[in-house]
Amino acid sequence: MSRNSKQTRNSNAWRTFAQAFASWQASPVSRRHFIQGMSAISAGMLLPVSTRAKTQPGAAPIPQQAPWQTIAAVQEHLFPSEADSPGARDINATSYLKTLLDDAEHDQDERNFILNGPSWLNELAKTEYEKPFTQLDVTQREQLLQRIARSEAGENWLSLLLLYIFEALLSSPVYGGNPDGIGWRWLEHNPGFPQPTSNNSYKKLLLR
Amino acid sequence: MTTDYDVCIIGSGAGGSPVALTLAQAGYSVLVLEKGPWFNEQDFSKDELACCRRSTYTPPLTQEQHVIEEATDEGDWVATPTVESGWDFWNGNCVGGSSNFMSGFFYRLKPVDFRLRSEFGAIAGANVVDWPISYAELEPYYTKVEQLAGISGRIVKHPQQEPRSTPDFPYPPLAENIISSWIDSACHKLGYHALPTPRAILSQPAMARNSCSYSIYCGSYGCSTGAKGSARTALLDHAVKTGRCHIQPHAKVYRLISNNKGKVTGVDYYDKQNKSQRINAKIFVVACQAVETSRLLLSSPGPYHPHGLGNNHQQVGRNLLFSAGGIGQGTFNYDNLTAQQVEALKVRGPFVNRGLQDWYTIHDTKLGHVKGGTIDFLFRHPNAIARANGQKWDDNGKLVWGKPLKRKLKAYFTEARYLQFEVFCDWLPTDNCFVSLDNTVMDKWGSSVAKVRVGYHPHDLKVGRYLTEKAKTVLGTMGARDIYASVSGNPPQNLMAGGCRFGTDPVSSVLDPDCRMHDAENLFVTDGSFMPTGGSVPYTWTIYANAFRVADKIIDQLGESRHSA
Numbered sequence: 001m002s003r004n005s006k007q008t009r010n011s012n013a014w015r016t017f018a019q020a021f022a023s024w025q026a027s028p029v030s031r032r033h034f035i036q037g038m039s040a041i042s043a044g045m046l047l048p049v050s051t052r053a054k055t056q057p058g059a060a061p062i063p064q065q066a067p068w069q070t071i072a073a074v075q076e077h078l079f080p081s082e083a084d085s086p087g088a089r090d091i092n093a094t095s096y097l098k099t100l101l102d103d104a105e106h107d108q109d110e111r112n113f114i115l116n117g118p119s120w121l122n123e124l125a126k127t128e129y130e131k132p133f134t135q136l137d138v139t140q141r142e143q144l145l146q147r148i149a150r151s152e153a154g155e156n157w158l159s160l161l162l163l164y165i166f167e168a169l170l171s172s173p174v175y176g177g178n179p180d181g182i183g184w185r186w187l188e189h190n191p192g193f194p195q196p197t198s199n200n201s202y203k204k205l206l207l208r
Numbered sequence: 209m210t211t212d213y214d215v216c217i218i219g220s221g222a223g224g225s226p227v228a229l230t231l232a233q234a235g236y237s238v239l240v241l242e243k244g245p246w247f248n249e250q251d252f253s254k255d256e257l258a259c260c261r262r263s264t265y266t267p268p269l270t271q272e273q274h275v276i277e278e279a280t281d282e283g284d285w286v287a288t289p290t291v292e293s294g295w296d297f298w299n300g301n302c303v304g305g306s307s308n309f310m311s312g313f314f315y316r317l318k319p320v321d322f323r324l325r326s327e328f329g330a331i332a333g334a335n336v337v338d339w340p341i342s343y344a345e346l347e348p349y350y351t352k353v354e355q356l357a358g359i360s361g362r363i364v365k366h367p368q369q370e371p372r373s374t375p376d377f378p379y380p381p382l383a384e385n386i387i388s389s390w391i392d393s394a395c396h397k398l399g400y401h402a403l404p405t406p407r408a409i410l411s412q413p414a415m416a417r418n419s420c421s422y423s424i425y426c427g428s429y430g431c432s433t434g435a436k437g438s439a440r441t442a443l444l445d446h447a448v449k450t451g452r453c454h455i456q457p458h459a460k461v462y463r464l465i466s467n468n469k470g471k472v473t474g475v476d477y478y479d480k481q482n483k484s485q486r487i488n489a490k491i492f493v494v495a496c497q498a499v500e501t502s503r504l505l506l507s508s509p510g511p512y513h514p515h516g517l518g519n520n521h522q523q524v525g526r527n528l529l530f531s532a533g534g535i536g537q538g539t540f541n542y543d544n545l546t547a548q549q550v551e552a553l554k555v556r557g558p559f560v561n562r563g564l565q566d567w568y569t570i571h572d573t574k575l576g577h578v579k580g581g582t583i584d585f586l587f588r589h590p591n592a593i594a595r596a597n598g599q600k601w602d603d604n605g606k607l608v609w610g611k612p613l614k615r616k617l618k619a620y621f622t623e624a625r626y627l628q629f630e631v632f633c634d635w636l637p638t639d640n641c642f643v644s645l646d647n648t649v650m651d652k653w654g655s656s657v658a659k660v661r662v663g664y665h666p667h668d669l670k671v672g673r674y675l676t677e678k679a680k681t682v683l684g685t686m687g688a689r690d691i692y693a694s695v696s697g698n699p700p701q702n703l704m705a706g707g708c709r710f711g712t713d714p715v716s717s718v719l720d721p722d723c724r725m726h727d728a729e730n731l732f733v734t735d736g737s738f739m740p741t742g743g744s745v746p747y748t749w750t751i752y753a754n755a756f757r758v759a760d761k762i763i764d765q766l767g768e769s770r771h772s773a
Contacts, residue, residue, distance in 0.1 A: 077609070077610065078609040078610065078613070079609070079610075079613070079614070080610060080611060080614075082611070082614070085614060085618070142610070145609070149606075149607055155607060158607055158609070159600065159607060162597070162600045162607070162609065162613075163597055163600075166593050166596040166597050166600075167257070167261070167593055169593075169596065170256070170592040170593045170596060171255075171256060171257050171593060172253075172255055172256075172257070175257060184592075186618075187592070187596075187617060187618065187621035187622065188621060188622045189590075189592050189621060190424060190556045190590075191254060191592070192254030192423045192424040192425045192590070193254060193421070193423050194253045194254065194423075194432055195253055195254060195255070196253040196254075196255040196258065197253075200250065200251050200252075200253055200255075201255070201258070202255060202257050202258035202262045202264045205245075205247065205251060205258060205264050205265075206262070206263075206264060208245035208246075208247070208251075
């Protein structure tokens with residue numbers, strides 16, 4: 001394992017990912033991300049988003065192109081669907097994240113950091129198991145994610161994916177996650193009223 | 209000289225709006241310049257992404273930011289731009305300002321707050337002074353705000369109750385959760401006087417505004433019903449209805465122009481297209497919230513004011529105040545309660561609304577006779593994404609995921625409620641807390657941003673800890689579990705005042721007792737900047753009241769000379 005690990009760390013995929021992490025770390029968004037963990041009423045991340053994103057009620061398909069299949073597999077592992085509770089696929093976690101990152105206004109360092117993770121993860125998976133991440137079994141996926149969580153970059157990558165899983169789980173359905181309030185129902189959370197509509201979503205308010 | 213308006217007000221929040229309303233009602237023409245957009249009730253919803261996770265109501269820090277100077281353990285000052293730290297010092301840039309997003313915990317100052325120096329003496333390292341006015345002079349204006357903002361509450365007599373000219377609040381208290389009665393029982397046992405927290409939220413429809421709909425989310429959120437007494441809803445909407453108040457959103461004032469006698473002759477602002485515009489008026493009012501008010505004055509030198517407007521004695525920006533104190537929490541696990549109690553505790557919507565002012569002044573063998581503060585109880589903020597995100601770390605700071613994370617979330621959200629308390633005490637004014645201009649960091653228009661040094665006085669922590677211990681006894685007596693509290697010298701950026709002290713001496717203060725600049729007779733500052741000491745309650749009610757007081761002084765100064773519009 002240690003031999004392989006060294007190889008992996010010298011690979012191009014690792015270097016690209018590590019560089020993306022460094023840029024992201026130097027950007028305003030990452031530091032804000034940590035501050036947010038400290039306070040329930042924190043000031044909010046700096047993620048202006050244009051109006052291009054459209055809301056699709058109900059289940060949204062997982063995009064076929066790379067790296068979205070891998071990201072979807074990681075999200076499902078981090079937040080698995082169960083018979084009595086929703087998981088990543090039930091809350092449209094993948095399409096929610098893609099919509100957010102596809103926006104030209106979204107922080108580019110964060111976008112690069114998130115999207116570069118899968119190449120590194122897959123290279124690691126092939127070195128360890130001779131298969132891409134999506135073809136690993138649950139135990140292998142767990143071992144691999146535990147391993148990347150030991151590096152600062154890997155831990156931050158997973159932490160960001162979790163943050164956006166929570167957004168997809170608990171934000172208003174108008175943003176594409178949490179279909180029919182499935183996340184709110186599971187956590188017996190009362191979201192208050194009125195809820196935003198397509199006319200007063202933050203994307204619209206940011207244009208004012 | 210012909211002017212565009214009688215009065216030009218810079219900033220549309222709690223400081224500017226009382227002036228706009230009073231002057232417009234008195235027949236004067238008023239222009240309000242607001243940097244941000246104009247939202248209304250229809251724009252606001254219970255949207256956690258909009259309120260708290262995106263910069264919807266505040267500028268992107270990449271375009272407009274602050275530089276914060278903090279002390280290292282070695283005592284050096286280190287300056288960090290907020291774009292790097294993510295520590296956002298904006299509180300609401302839109303018509304009505306941050307009052308749109310306040311919780312509306314409304315407490316008056318007490319007579320003792322106006323004479324801190326005489327009452328408690330000097331404290332080494334603190335610039336404590338008495339105010340040039342007394343509580344009696346502000347009292348009628350506190351009463352006026354009760355009516356206009358629409359304060360709900362119930363007066364309960366207690367030893368530290370301030371005098372009032374009316375027997376009770378104009379609106380009855382808002383509905384309460386069962387936990388309020390548990391707080392009452394615990395306080396009764398302990399010999400404390402639990403007080404219903406006055407809120408600037410209508411419990412009944414009035415003044416063309418709806419009453420509270422108990423939609424759970426209040427602080428940090430814009431109000432969708434108009435019940436919250438924001439400056440926009442309670443004051444500006446009525447000012448506009450007079451036909452004499454014009455509000456100009458997207459107007460970023462970057463400079464005040466003054467002549468060789470010191471008088472202000474105009475303001476320059478950038479409009480939505482970033483084109484510079486100039487406005488003149490007889491009277492100018494600056495109310496941009498403490499930090500930005502000092503920044504604007506420092507950015508406005510003139511022939512008579514070479515170091516910035518009103519800064520000939522280097523006082524502008526000094527003695528900036530926040531609110532000292534801390535927070536704490538106790539957990540009420542459902543499995544320790546009866547089914548009936550759980551059902552009642554789970555009800556969302558009704559408020560906690562309990563406070564303690566038993567130690568507003570403290571007589572303690574160890575601390576001595578010192579100024580104390582206010583304790584307020586509230587449920588943990590219901591923001592779901594923020595609460596979930598806090599659960600992804602285990603006790604050792606390691607990420608949790610998969611089924612263990614889901615079990616943790618489920619338990620956190622469905623097996624307990626969390627009662628918190630906040631302690632408000634004086635942030636002593638010191639030479640280590642002030643606003644200056646940063647020489648290197650500019651905003652998107654090329655103006656120097658405000659650099660804010662945020663040092664605190666160690667005395668603040670002693671008082672904060674004393675009050676925190678008292679609050680913990682309430683949670684303990686109530687049977688709460690996992691009680692914790694934290695007191696620190698970190699400034700809460702949403703509770704700021706000071707920077708342009710009012711006083712009688714032009715050498716040691718920026719404003720005269722009417723909040724008129726000592727050496728610029730037609731310039732008034734009406735946000736929280738005037739306060740030489742901050743008191744031990746949130747600032748908004750006092751800012752409203754004082755701005756109404758100053759509005760009357762402005763009318764005196766303008767006399768009968770109304771603008772012929």
